[in-house]
């Protein structure tokens with residue numbers, strides 16, 4: 051038991067922090083919001099050159115083979131600098147392919163690591179429910195093809211991704227996953243306009259013919275693949291969210307130390323100090339929970355409940371922190387020309403992605419209340 | 435990062451659980467419960483404590499030179515957790531006395547106090563609070579005057595302490611006194627380790643809201659009494675001084691990191707999270723409709739997740755200790771989050787149970803012998819003692835975040 055980052059983890063974290071601070075400036079973030087692609091290709095290239103896209107991918111896929119906690123720390127740092135790159139979608143899809151993909155799909159990961167292939171993933175249907183049940187998109191077998199019909203929503207980075215890891219309901223076979231070429235005929239993306247001004251899109255499937263070679267894993271493994279995809283996605287989204295929120299809190303603390311009212315820095319008033327203390331506690335809590343979830347995922351231990359705990363807590367608390375940072379900034383934080391809003395808008399969006407507080411709490415409640423036997427904190431729960 | 439206990443630690447957990455099963459009979463549990471409530475441990479409890487000490491379980495983390503095991507803080511936590519869960523007893527010699535003796539005592543003092551504390555022949559109570567000051571302890575007025583010469587150098591103590599828990603059973607009081615009458619605030623304070631049987635000490639009970647009826651076993655905030663302690667020309671040998679005279683503030687802080695964190699604080703804050711879930715699943719006919727209520731389910735999950743944060747913050751504190759590092763703000767953060775979580779859970783359970791949550795031990799129709807009602811009576815206590823959540827937040831903001839002190 052040693053729940054804080056060790057020396058090597060701290061080193062990677064600090065290196066990434068310096069890199070993103072220098073390379074992902076607010077000016078770059080603002081420019082990306084205006085760019086149709088919504089991301090910085092130059093920054094993406096630099097991240098790839100550092101080998102970070104393969105940080106937690108196996109060595110036989112061209113990765114560094116480091117534990118998943120490292121990918122989490124990387125996303126915390128990217129989130130901290132609200133880096134405009136499709137890191138989350140690419141890493142999530144790549145992790146699933148590394149674990150469940152065919153030899154050909156795993157071979158694609160070398161291109162991913164080089165920064166030559168961006169990936170996205172698609173889980174949610176038109177209702178927006180976050181669930182591995184894959185509602186809203188069906189696949190019908192037709193000879194050597196599966197034909198997809200329906201919709202996927204909130205697919206981040208769809209426009210720039212070469213392949214999209216799609217969950218669907220296979221007729222008669224339950225949940226399945228396919229790695230779909232995003233240029234396939236009948237597939238149409240429509241950009242959303244989100245609070246984050248990011249690259250989320252709705253994707254409609256109109257008789258999209260996917261070759262069977264594009265299916266991921268055996269049909270019988272569909273549910274497990276979907277579970278992994280949802281777990282990786284929600285956990286790493288929490289990392290990104292916690293990283294952004296910590297920076298947001300730091301802005302507020304810095305500002306409180308400088309801004310004067312009533313003859314002293316506002317940060318000297320106990321009301322502001324106590325708010326800042328609660329903000330720090332909230333960010334720390336989110337971080338501790340997601341570190342545990344990622345560590346368990348990496349160890350191959352059941353982790354869905356730990357992931358839900360982390361995302362539910364972060365979804366609730368990170369927006370509290372960001373809103374409080376706005377409060378501490380008074381009027382100026384509300385202004386477009388002031389950078390704080392760049393963080394606030396993303397924290398709002400990210401707290402809503404990959405499962406809402408309500409949905410994740412439902413998972414936790416079911417594990418607590420539907421499974422037999424007494425519960426004890428510290429003893430893992432089993433999903434219902 | 436590593437989020438599990440080692441195999442050896444899990445084996446030890448099994449051993450401790452087996453010990454508890456074999457030794458914590460109904461009679462022993464009853465004795466432990468009344469002891470925990472402040473009435474003193476009954477005759478059945480004493481042999482249990484002896485057996486625990488024989489196994490070294492209450493001194494895993496203390497140095498071998500003074501009768502400990504020289505083991506890990508994490509292992510100590512694990513064992514303490516099992517005993518607190520089983521009977522709400524704190525088995526670690528922890529608390530205020532022994533860690534401070536280890537941190538600031540002379541070699542002779544360490545030899546005198548630590549092994550005896552492990553055997554439970556020495557039990558400290560904590561003499562900090564006074565009627566006019568608790569949170570702001572630098573205002574301590576209790577006086578100790580140094581007099582005599584040669585072999586008879588001693589202090590004469592006059593004054594009063596209040597809320598001195600366990601003073602009625604303690605062998606010694608860990609006493610914060612003012613040794614320099616001209617001093618103000620943190621300067622001029624000293625720590626004396628005073629035997630409670632010294633002439634001139636009077637202990638007067640102060641009953642708490644948990645006094646009548648007493649809470650059932652499992653009440654986590656169930657102290658029925660504490661005390662006032664009066665000092666009337668109490669003559670204390672100079673050898674009872676811990677650390678340097680006038681350095682009492684630093685001595686009281688040193689080695690006391692673990693006073694605010696650890697198994698006990700963790701469990702009093704989270705035990706309710708488990709209790710309510712287990713009750714909802716118990717088949718009690720009042721629980722059945724609640725279990726399927728969407729609002730209850732959302733709340734229970736929210737609280738459970740908060741409880742996980744309590745656990746992880748405790749593990750973070752243990753990690754820092756185990757690494758031999760010092761807390762910056764982490765102990766204070768835990769001391770805000772966990773007690774306030776305990777309050778939120780306790781009050782939320784009250785609303786779930788509705789009118790039944792008022793019913794105390796012995797009342798008809800109560801739920802689990804009134805457990806939840808008794809917790810409602812004092813869960814908030816944990817947000818006041820050992821550093822109130824207000825001053826803990828001050829520490830987080832100033833030490834952890836570097837925010838400025840207010841201008842006067």
Ligand SMILES: Cc1cc2nc3c(=O)[nH]c(=O)nc-3n(C[C@H](O)[C@H](O)[C@H](O)COP(=O)(O)OP(=O)(O)OC[C@H]3O[C@@H](n4cnc5c(N)ncnc54)[C@H](O)[C@@H]3O)c2cc1C
Pocket residue numbers: 309310311312316319321322377378379380381382384
């Ligand atoms: C959209 C918008 C429209 C506006 N319209 C107008 C307008 O038409 N006319 C106009 O004159 N103004 C207007 N304002 C300005 C608004 O009234 C100010 O933003 C507000 O008074 C706060 O002042 P400030 O922004 O300077 O923040 P500050 O005064 O610097 O306050 C910053 C933070 O410090 C806190 N703080 C300050 N003192 C203390 C204390 N003693 N103890 C604890 N905390 C403290 C505040 O509560 C706040 O959270 C507008 C602002 C906005 C955002």
Ligand SMILES: Cc1cc2nc3c(=O)[nH]c(=O)nc-3n(C[C@H](O)[C@H](O)[C@H](O)COP(=O)(O)OP(=O)(O)OC[C@H]3O[C@@H](n4cnc5c(N)ncnc54)[C@H](O)[C@@H]3O)c2cc1C
Pocket residue numbers: 559560561562563565566567568569570596597598599600642657660815818819820821822823824825
């Ligand atoms: C059951 C029980 C057992 C106890 N056991 C012991 C024991 O064994 N030994 C011992 O020495 N003491 C013990 N105490 C005393 C306990 O430590 C004190 O109650 C505590 O330190 C608070 O002191 P106080 O009661 O004098 O309240 P005060 O210090 O008067 O505080 C009153 C309120 O003012 C707030 N406050 C104070 N300063 C500030 C500030 N700067 N900013 C904002 N708010 C502030 C506090 O947070 C609190 O909410 C015990 C208390 C109880 C109830």
